[in-house]
Amino acid sequence: MLNRGWRRSGTLLYKPDQRASCCPQYTIRLDSESFHASKDQRQALNRFNKYIIGEEYAKEAAKLYPKSREQAKARDANFDIIERVHEGEKDFLKAPPEPSHILKVTLESDSFTEEKYKIYENYQRKVHQDSPHQISKQGFKRFLCSSPLPQSKAISDGREKSLGSYHQCYRIDGKLVAVGVLDLLPQCVSAVYFMYHESVQQYSFGKIGALREIALAKELDYKWWYAGFYIHSCVKMRYKGDYSPQYMLDPESYNWNLLDNSMKKRLEANKYVSLAHAALNLESGDKSRSTAPSVIIAPSTDVSVPNDSSDSGKVEDEAEDEDEDEDEDEECPVPLPDLPIFARNMPGILTKEQILAEANIDHIKIRIWGEEAETSDLISWAVDDMDTVKSLKGIITELVGAVGADLAGKMVVALN
Numbered sequence: 001m002l003n004r005g006w007r008r009s010g011t012l013l014y015k016p017d018q019r020a021s022c023c024p025q026y027t028i029r030l031d032s033e034s035f036h037a038s039k040d041q042r043q044a045l046n047r048f049n050k051y052i053i054g055e056e057y058a059k060e061a062a063k064l065y066p067k068s069r070e071q072a073k074a075r076d077a078n079f080d081i082i083e084r085v086h087e088g089e090k091d092f093l094k095a096p097p098e099p100s101h102i103l104k105v106t107l108e109s110d111s112f113t114e115e116k117y118k119i120y121e122n123y124q125r126k127v128h129q130d131s132p133h134q135i136s137k138q139g140f141k142r143f144l145c146s147s148p149l150p151q152s153k154a155i156s157d158g159r160e161k162s163l164g165s166y167h168q169c170y171r172i173d174g175k176l177v178a179v180g181v182l183d184l185l186p187q188c189v190s191a192v193y194f195m196y197h198e199s200v201q202q203y204s205f206g207k208i209g210a211l212r213e214i215a216l217a218k219e220l221d222y223k224w225w226y227a228g229f230y231i232h233s234c235v236k237m238r239y240k241g242d243y244s245p246q247y248m249l250d251p252e253s254y255n256w257n258l259l260d261n262s263m264k265k266r267l268e269a270n271k272y273v274s275l276a277h278a279a280l281n282l283e284s285g286d287k288s289r290s291t292a293p294s295v296i297i298a299p300s301t302d303v304s305v306p307n308d309s310s311d312s313g314k315v316e317d318e319a320e321d322e323d324e325d326e327d328e329d330e331e332c333p334v335p336l337p338d339l340p341i342f343a344r345n346m347p348g349i350l351t352k353e354q355i356l357a358e359a360n361i362d363h364i365k366i367r368i369w370g371e372e373a374e375t376s377d378l379i380s381w382a383v384d385d386m387d388t389v390k391s392l393k394g395i396i397t398e399l400v401g402a403v404g405a406d407l408a409g410k411m412v413v414a415l416n
Contacts, residue, residue, distance in 0.1 A: 001403065008147070008183060024231070025229035032217035033223065035243070035244070036245070040207075042079055051203060052099060052100065052101045054100025057098065064094070064097075088103050101172050102171075102174070105170050107182075110166055116169075120140045120144065123196060127201070147164070149164045151166070161222070178194070180209050189217040191213055192228070210243060245258060245259075253275075340398055354401075358405040361396065
């Protein structure tokens with residue numbers, strides 16, 4: 001689903017309509033094996049490591065464990081991301097002497113703790129300038145401590161790696177100072193959120209967190225780092241493009257294109273960018289643009305669909321503050337609510353013709369009253385109209401159009 005432009009916020013999975021959006025959001029990912037740190041990224045990590053180690057340790061260690069000229073040159077010439085992120089950790093330091101501070105970074109359960117909430121409250125209040133009534137434990141739990149992804153272990157090249165949703169916790173001298181909310185998937189580290197205490201803000205902790213996550217992807221063979229949506233039209237969100245090489249997902253073809261200066265110029269000049277769409281227009285000579293309204297649906301691989309089809313959730317961007325109380329959430333009305341998603345010309349959504357040709361909607365797996373069956377086993381299935389959005393056939397057909405034929409063949413739709 002990540003590779004089809006989806007993101008996660010708590011237990012909600014969502015996909016934006018880039019063409020209809022005022023601020024198009026594009027999925028990007030970085031190849032950790034080919035990562036090249038910029039000068040300011042290297043400086044940020046080196047400055048933080050020097051703070052952790054301290055001047056006295058650096059001087060004494062240089063005397064006790066001197067590097068050869070070749071080793072010193074190699075270190076200066078090559079920025080090894082894995083070596084550098086561990087450089088300040090006590091478990092990787094030679095002793096004696098003792099460093100000025102003890103840094104520990106651990107992967108922990110994504111469960112709620114008062115310790116984590118204090119970091120969240122401070123970050124939202126100091127960095128995002130949220131007012132106290134906007135910050136709540138309920139919002140924190142819903143946004144960052146709830147996930148549909150179970151925690152498990154896998155073996156890759158003889159090494160164990162974690163899968164599922166986790167909190168990467170940063171502690172200095174035993175005190176929690178930052179938390180990265182991560183989805184660890186077989187082939188990627190997906191960054192959901194990152195927060196830190198104001199006491200470490202001077203050390204560019206946003207960069208520190210990103211570098212640690214890229215190193216994690218490389219060290220444990222996840223390979224890709226997904227930084228969340230890239231919003232070029234929002235200046236505050238462009239920092240995600242500073243890590244290279246990054247690739248941007250084409251909203252229509254789902255091909256990956258290098259997010260280089262050429263692509264950024266396209267994003268600067270056009271409200272909506274799809275190289276596949278541009279190539280098709282160039283080939284056909286059609287320069288028209290659709291102004292069809294968008295719709296948002298939020299399935300997971302085990303999709304819960306109410307019998308009355310009336311349930312809908314508020315979809316918020318993962319970069320925004322999603323911590324308001326439930327009773328303060330306001331739902332935006334969907335334009336033309338009776339128009340199916342596959343008829344809205346939303347980028348990357350299968351059309352009705354594609355759904356009929358590529359997916360067998362009569363054999364979508366369902367779970368009802370604890371028993372598994374297929375859509376064709378439903379009594380109403382044969383008479384339902386797939387163009388009717390409030391019918392079960394309409395709901396499931398929209399879902400197939402949104403997630404694609406491959407995932408549709410693997411998912412189970414739970415009917416409550």
